[in-house]
Amino acid sequence: MRRTDVEPMLEARGISKRFPGVLALDGVSLALRPGEVHALVGENGAGKSTLIKVFTGVYRPDGGELRYRGAPAAFATPMDAQRAGISTIYQEVNLVPMMSVARNLLLGREPRGRLGVIDTAAMYEEASRVLAGYGVAADVRRPLRTLGVGAQQMVALARAVSVEARVVVMDEPTSSLEPREVETLFGVIRRLRDAGIAVLYVSHRLDELYQVCDQVTVLRDGRLAHTGRLAELDRLRLISLMLGRDLSDVRTRGLTRFSRIRHRPTDGAAAAARVGAQGLGIHRGDAPEANTPTPSGGASSRGGTLGAVDGGGERDDAVSAVAPARVALGGEPGEGAAGVSDGTVVAPGGGAAAARPRGGVSTEAGVAVASPGGEAGGGAGAGEHGAGPLGGASTDASTTGAVEAGGGAAEHGAVEGRAPVVQARGLTRRHVLSAVDVDIRPGEVVGLGGLLGAGRTETAKAIVGALPLDGGQVLVAGAPLPKGSTAAAIRAGVSLLPEDRKAEGIIPALSVRENIALAALPSLGRAGVVSDTKIDRVVEIFMRRLRIKAASPHQPVSELSGGNQQKVLLARWLAVRPRALLLDEPTRGIDVGAKAEVQALIDELAEEGLGVLLISSDLEELVEGADRILVLREGAVVGELSGDEVTEERIMATIAEQSDG
Amino acid sequence: MAELTARTQARVAVLKPRVFAWVQDYGVYAAVLVLLLFNVLFTPHFLDAANFRTQLVQVTPIVIVALGMALVIGTQGIDLSVGSVMALAAALVVMYLGYGWLPALIVAVLGGAVVGAAGGALVAYVGVQPIVATLALLVGVRGLANVLVPQLVEFRNPDLIALGSSSVAGIPVIVLIAAALTVIVLFVVRRTTFGRQVVAIGGNRTASELSGLPVKRVLLTVYVISGLLAALAGVLATARLQASDPTSLGLFIELSAITAVVVGGTPLTGGRIRVLSTVMGALLMQLLSATLIKHNLPQSWTQMVQAVIILAAVYATRERR
Structure with a gap:
């Protein structure tokens, strides 16, 4: 039994580190003792790498004290730290x-x-x-x-x-190792430990931590969440510490079931009645197999129907139609407006609220039967154009846009019975993904859960062809996508909102307008010459619809706030009228107001028949937003939760399950 | 008093970025204007039509090459092969002159397109850095041109000579061609899907790929256009010389073209293409050397002043980040 009262080899005492706008470390303490393997865990942005960099002389702390071998220490450069006996092994081999x-x-x-x-x-x-x-x-x-x-x-x-070395820092050393090599590595780590060297081990693979580590420190949002012996901490507890969810809290609190209306400000009856269920008209109504959107309709639609701006015709020609109409709902005041039953939002008595589109696809019209207006919603009768669940779908394809459809909540079964718009089969890439299957049905929000590095982002990228694969296939509406072509995926109707907004999303030098129009450019012109009128129209529609706050459409997108940048990216995708949207951390790093707006938007999009894949490290967001959750661990799907199982606790429990039983 | 100073400072702080933005956007135009004014006042015979014509004719090849260069630089690339492509075009045009001037011109321009495609393929599909890929072509294509036409060859095809020396309404044909090309490139950049995609790819390649843009195809096309334009410049220069000179035609023109682009305010980091300013940049450099020569200052002075202007332009484009 190693004693924990041994003088620490390397110790951080109340370390703080501030970057412009962020407090990366806030009074963090950590003691590495000789002959101990110390696990450092935490989600993205928890401050792990910052702490490592403070230890290894890359950063100087703004506050607190670094002590090495019992004396205060300050390493000016990584070289200093290394000379003093602190060695680091980074993810990418630096030789x-x-x-x-x-x-x-x-x-x-x-x-x-x-x-x-x-x-x-x-x-x-x-x-x-x-x-x-x-x-x-x-x-x-x-x-x-x-x-x-x-x-x-x-x-x-x-x-x-x-x-x-007296201290060895290992930052995800096993991320590219074969199992046999991992074993050798662990052998070496144990030898280091026995030789009295202090090891700091950073990894997201819980199995590894429990195999090789003695102590554990959990960081969250730059603060110390927990430190202590690893053996005294069960997996579930560890995960809840990492993700910042209190288990008892989750147990006792009624599950905030997913309500598309809940996100909106509800201020008395008037506000409740104003809940906008605008038709976004993002669908490809003209595609032969398309599910005719029957966006949620309300009793009295003030703005009326806008319909397809360009009027059907050629598939690419019809600019996404957006009905700016705000549908007035005769709802009850307050949040209670949405009744919840069986995982489906059911409209309150007065008016239809969230009606998932029903039926639509002609091939399965027999399966996807939902009541045409009235059953739950009691709104106006079924819409005239294409709103009927059975017939109208394949016949009148040009009625994109808002349809004055009657209310009526789609049964959950209707969503499930629908053929998946995206079917990913056996997505495999060495060390990253192993045989991941994902189905996304129209009108469904599929959540991807899991810890950092579990393969969530990679799964999304693989689906749109942005990640080279060793195996697997993606079918969109039954047709296989060519491998490795993002352009083909987008043409087929699947788009990815990437995690790293700055590096992979916006084009900072271009204006808001150019950024929105980017992906839809080929369809916004003729013979390769862009039509400013068409672009202006689309940009105007989406800026208003998504409430993008910019001085003008010509303002450089880099000057916008994070939330507005994210909306610009959403607009970019909605402008190409996707069938499925893959959203990778859509609300990360944006302010609370914009966050709620984005979440509400995701809801609406799903209601209108879009298939959505939602990746979020925010468990609450995931649980509230998703109808079904796939839990990933080490690049493989380890569990699927649906219905009542969609809870934060179940997600964490699934992550915590031992691999190999 | 102190308050006043503070206010002035605050005003300067507000003003400074605006001044910089203005200098970046219109600095070239202002500089050209200042130089013109200076020459009107202090240089004898400057306003003669003949003088103007000479200046314009001299700068034409640089302008044409710089148009293609601006597109390439807009994608964060660079094309060093343009001078050699001019030489190859000069060689090809005299070799095929027997079939008539038009077929010869077409063959020469196609040759340039092939070289551009080679460079573009290396950059877009193989992943070679643009500077390396086009450096290889700079060396190799010049060699090829010299193999095809080892020494200076004079020609007597009247049509080709006319292309190089005739004028319409007092304006040399080649200047008109350069002007037309400028308008076309301007249109491509501002109004076509392709042009917008070029700028987007230069601004953020990863984002462009994820947005489904045909990144590789666009990159390839950009280099092909650069090759086409360089070849055309080579034919026009040959027509004006009335002789094909693959050994020295277009030597170092890549540097002049890059200078024009940079002085025009197009950042080397990509994502922005300034077509008219690029033309102005070329004019500025031409005017500068002409001015100094007319005032009997040695060539070395011109070079040093040019260096100062380049640095100033780079500084101005840097500031906005």
Whole structure:
């Protein structure tokens, strides 16, 4: 039994680190003791990397104290820290690929003969001897890059240890290792521990943590959430600490079931009645197999129907029609307006609220039967054009846009019975995804749950062809997508709102207008010449509809707030009239107001028949937003939750389940 | 008093970015205007039509090449092969002149397109850095041109000579061609899907890929256009010289073209293409060297002043980030 009262080797005491606009670390303390493997865990933005960088001399703390071997320490550079005995092994091996294995291992400490010339024979001998101890039997004369990633990592590790390290920091060392290599690594880690070296181990793989770590520190939002012995912490508890959900809280609190109306400000009856169920008209009504959208309708539609702006015709020609009409609902005041039953939002007595589109697809018209208006909603009668669940679908395809449909809530079964718009089968990529299956049905929000690095983002990218795959296939409306073509996925109607808004989403130098029109450009012109009138119309519609706050459409998008940038990106996708939208952390880093607006928008889109894949690290958002949740762990689907199972507790429990039982 | 100073400072702080934005957007025009004014006042015979014509004719190849260069730079790329493409076009045009000037011109321009496609394919599909890919072409294509036409060849095709030396309403035909090309490129950049895609790809390639833009095809096309324009510039320069000179035609023109683009305010980091300013940039450099020569200052002075202007332009484009 190791004692925890041993003098720490490296210790952080109340460390704070501030970046412009963010407090990355807020009074964090952590003690690494010799002969201990210490796990550092936390979700994205929790402050793990910042803390590591403070330890290794990359950052200087703004507050608090760093103590090393019992004395205050300040490392000016990573080199200083390394000389003092703190070695770091990063995710990406940071060695020199073109140099020989031996040179890499002994870089800067090569054995020298007379005249200061490197004694190559001695160097090779030394290198072979050292590496043999790490289970690497390779020709040390060959360039490092000829070794496998695992062996390269071992070289990095051997190098880190051989520079007389007292502290070794490992940042996700196993992310690209084979299981056999992981075993070797663990062997080495145990040896380090036995040699009295302090190890800081960062990983999201719970199995690994429990195999090799003694202590654990959990960071959340830059603060210390927990520190203590790992063995005393069960998996579920660990996950709830990481995700910031209090278990008892989740148990006792009534589950805030998904309500599309709940997000809106409800201020008395008037406000409740104003709940906008505008038809977005984002659908491809003209596509032969398209599900004719029958957006939720209300009793008295003030603005009337706008219909397709361009009037049907060629598929690409019809600019997305948006009905700016605000549908007045005769609802009851307050949040109680939406009754909840069986995972479906049922409209209150007065007017139809969230009606998921019904029927529509001609091929399955027999299956997807929902009551044509009235049953729950009691609104006006069924709409005239294309609103009928059975017949109108395939006949009158040009009636995109808002239809004065009667109310009536779609049964959950109607959504389930519908053929999936996106079917991903066996998505596989080495070390990243293994045989992931995802189905997204029209009108359904599918959540992807899991910890950071579980493969959520990768799954979404794989579906739109932005991630090269070793295997698997994606079908959209039954037709296979060509591999590796984002353009083809978008043409087929599947778009991805990427996680990293700045790097992968906006084009900062361009205006709001250009950013919105970007993906739809080919359809917003003729013979390759863009039509400013068409663009202006689409941009105007979406800026108003999504309430994008910008000085003008010509303002550079980089000057907008995060929330408005996100809305611009949503507008970009809605302008191409997708069948399915994959949203990767759509509300991350945007303010509360914009967050609620984006969430409400997601709801509306689903109601209108769009298939939505929602990725969110915010469990509450996931649970409230999704109809069904797939839980991922280490690149594989480990559970599917639907109906009453969609709870924060169940998600965490599913993540926590031991792999291999 | 102190308050007043503070207010002035605040005003300066507000004003400074605006001034910078203005300099960045219109600095080239202002500089050209200042130089013109200076010359009108202090340079004898500057206002002669003949002088103007000479200046314009001299700057024409640079303008045409710079138009293509601006597109390439807009995608965060660079095309060093333009000078060699001019040389290849010069070689091809005299080789096929026997079939008539038009077929010869077409062959030469196609040759340029092929070189551009090679560079574009290396950049877009193989993933070679633009500077490396086009550097290889700079060396190789110049060699190819020299193999095809080892030494200077004079020609007597009257049509080609006429292309290089005739005028319409007092304006040389080649200047008119350059003007027309400027308008076309301007239209492409501002009004076509392709042009918007070029700018978007230069602004954020990953985002463009995720938005389903045909990134590789657009990149390839951009280099093809650059090759086409360079080849056309080569034919026009050859027509004016009345001789094909693959050994020295277009030497270092890539640098002049890059200078014109940069001085025009197009950032090398991509995402922005300023067509008219690029033309102005070329005119500015031409006017500058002409002015200094007319005032009997040595060539080395011109080079140093040009260096100052380039640095100033780069500084101005940097500031806005």
